Structure formats: C-alpha cells, structure tokens
Amino acid sequence: MQAAVLPIENLRIMLVDDDENVREALTEILSRRGWLVEDFSTAESAIAALKRQHYGVILADVNMPGLSGMDFLHLARESAPDVPVVMITGYPSIDLAVESIKFGAVDFLQKPFKAEELEIVIRKAAGNAVRTSKPGDKTRAIGTLPEMARKRLEDKIKELSILHTISESLDEVSEKDDIFRKTMDIAQIIADSDMAFIMVVEHDNGKLVVRASSGYDSQEMAGAGFSLSEEPFRGVLDKRCYSYYMAKGGSLGGLVPDGPRPVLLAPMIINREAVVILGLVGRPGGAEISGDALTLVLNLTAKASLKLENIALSENIFSSIIGALNSLINALDARDTYTRDHSHRVTRYAVEIAKAMECPQEVVDSISFAGPLHDIGKIGVRDEILLKKGGFTDEEREIMKTHVVRGEEILRPLNLLVSEKAVVLYHHERWDGGGYPKGLAGCEIPLVARIFSVADTFDAMTSTRPYRQALSLEVAKEEIVRCRGTQFDPEVVDAFIVSELLKG
C-alpha cells in the first residue's frame, strides 16, 4: 500500500569536499537515510573513482583547492554524463546557479543546510536522473545536454521564483496558527489537492490533534485526535520522513472520506523532532502529486519548520528570562520575612477580583503574567530602606516610589503588552488621582492596575508586619470599602466584596 514517490533505495552517493567536517556531517546525515556515501577530499581522486564506479548522485563543493568544483563538474559530466551533480556552496547567487546548471549540475545546496533540505535535493536529483536518463547511455545524455540544460535552468528559475514567493508568504505571518494555516493553504495550491490538514503532537495526552483543516466540515474535524502510535502517523514522526501513498476510503480516521485517494503526509521538524504533520488528500482516483510539486511542498514544510523553530527558540528564551525574573522576585520577597510570597499571593487575589468582574480572558492573562513581577523594581532599593521596620522619612518614601518606574525599565526590553506593563507601572495609582507615578485618576488608570491596587492593599492588610499583626478579613474588607471611590475604583471594590477572597 505505502510507497515512496521517488526511487531512492540503494542509492550510492559520491561526496566531494575538501572540508573534513562537512564530509563527516553530510555522511552522517545521508547514511542515516540508509544511503551509501563515498567521500573524497579532492576533485582529482573523485574523477578517478568515477571511472571505476557508478553513483546515483554526486555532491560536490564549488570551492576546492586544485581542481575547482566547476572544473570537477566539467570532468564529471564527461566521465559520467548520466549521474546528476549537485553543487555545494556557502555563497549562492543566481549567477552561480545559472553557471552550475548551464554546465550540467541539476541543483545546488547552500551551506549551512538542514538535513531535511539535503534529503529533498538528493531525492529530487536521484528521481530526475532515473526519469530522464538510463545508466551508461552516454551518447544520449551528451547529445541532448544543451536542451536539457536549458530546460533545467528554466525549471530551476521557476522553482526559485516559487520558493521566493513561499518565503515571502511565510514571512508575512509570525503566529504559530497563522503559519500552520498558510503552510496548509500554499501546499494545497501547489499539489492541487482536494483536502488538507495540519496535525500537532500533544505529548501530554499522547495524541496528534488536528489544528487546522481545509475542505472538511471544519466543526467536525477541528480538534480531532489520533494516537501517536497509529500508523502511518507513527512512521512519519519516527522516521521524520514523508509518506505518499494511495489511501482507501474511510482510512486515516475519516480524513480520507472515500477513495482511493492519493495522500501525502509530510512532517515538520522542530529541534530535530517531528512534531507537526501536514496532510494533503487528493481527489478520488485523481492524478498523483508530481515530483516537482512534491519537492516544492517538502521545501515549504522545511521553511515552515524553520520558522516554527525560531518561534520556539524565542519562546524558550523569553520564558527563561521570565523564569530568571521570577527567581529574582522570590529572592526579593525572601529578603523580608514579612513579605514572603507577597507577589504571587497578590497576583492570585487580583485574578479572583478580575474573574468576579467577568473581565475578558486577556485581562486575566495580563494579571497572571505580569502580577508576580509587579514589584521587580524594588530590586534597586537598598536593604536599609526596603527592610525598615518603622515609618519612612520623606526621602525614603520617594526612593520607595521609584520602584514602579524602575520595574517598567527592567521589563522594557521584553516588549510586554501594554496591559502587562500597566500592572507594574500603575499599581500604586489612586482612583482620586493622589497616587504615583503619574497621578492618573479614574478610568485614566488602566483596569488591570485598578484591580491590582485593591489586591495589593488587601494582601498588605491581611499579612503580619513587623509593626502590627495581620488584620482580620472583616477589618480589611471594611477598610477597602471605606476607600471605595477615593483610593479604589468603586466597581473593583464591589467585585472584591463578592469575590472568593472574603469567603474564608
């Protein structure tokens, strides 16, 4: 049932590169695909080997000492005209592409390359060679070289143009779901398929879940889950290799409604792990996806993978920074026994109030994210002021007030949302305009900050301090109600009263 679209088994690859590291890396990647690799450090030794051995594909570096890559290309075309040559370069240009292809190369690879990209190029080169030439048919290949070269050049320019359009389209989006949707839409156009879907691995529940689909009843398909151990998904994920075959009607858990239909499952690889599958389903009894379309779709998934990997990397860096800042906050809270866990507690209280106000989820999310960091600016306040047990002098009070602006400055490079920054910068503003740092009043103060202000005060009153015991819930409530409309937003106070906070 399952069959690869291109004949690439038992492939013997000649690799010519003077750089030992490149040879080692390429040999490892290609061998992992089950291909036999013979590597050569000079063009001269490779030419000698070409006279005694047949290869399925030749990979050759453009820049080599002694005979250059282009010299090698000429000689290789003479010695083995039926063997496709792919040039490797660190500095690709249209000129180089034109020159390589004019002299008989079928493609070129740019360093550094990803394993998937390398595989695509090799599969394409090997597949084309089988389709267009017979091993040992030297006269035929040499005789038709100019025509073949012109055709290859045209195809290459067309391919580069489509790839450029694909890159531009993907560059327009930066959210994961938008990348999924765009990849799926472009792939569907390239392969002229009837239906398409994107599935994402969810390790938590051991499932592959449909994140986007096209051509299906979307309500029916959205969120559909499949076991990670189910074939053919498991094979695609484990081997990190596409699968293309004619599928029976009703297979793939209903993703192939009737049949037989051609199906392509292409993995997207992030941090060397296949975590997304693009699925394309052709028309019943429809034409198979062409080799060129397949190459373009696999290029598309490789580019989308790179984009997703960059997002994952940014998210990792971002969460590492936030983790480090949270550690700082914990350290800051720990400096003062009496305010231990204050930041996280206040955040919990603020979330309760926001829920009681039936705030949109974005408001709750901003409070949850930025809340623990609201006093991060206190890192810059000296211990003798921060830990002072008595009242502040005017000067000390002014120094303490600077923590909101300092906090905003510390977090500025992280490009937080406006509402997240507002938690940090405005949580000491007052409804009557008497707060700091700007003396904003009423609804000039962002809602998240008005909520945070009540939560912050409630925690201060219900925690034990060096100079007094914790107040009871009832007393704290009375004090907050007393400040309704002066220090606090009346609506926030009303929500606070009915929230879970006062229920024990």
Ligand SMILES: [Fe+2]
């Ligand atoms: Fe504060």
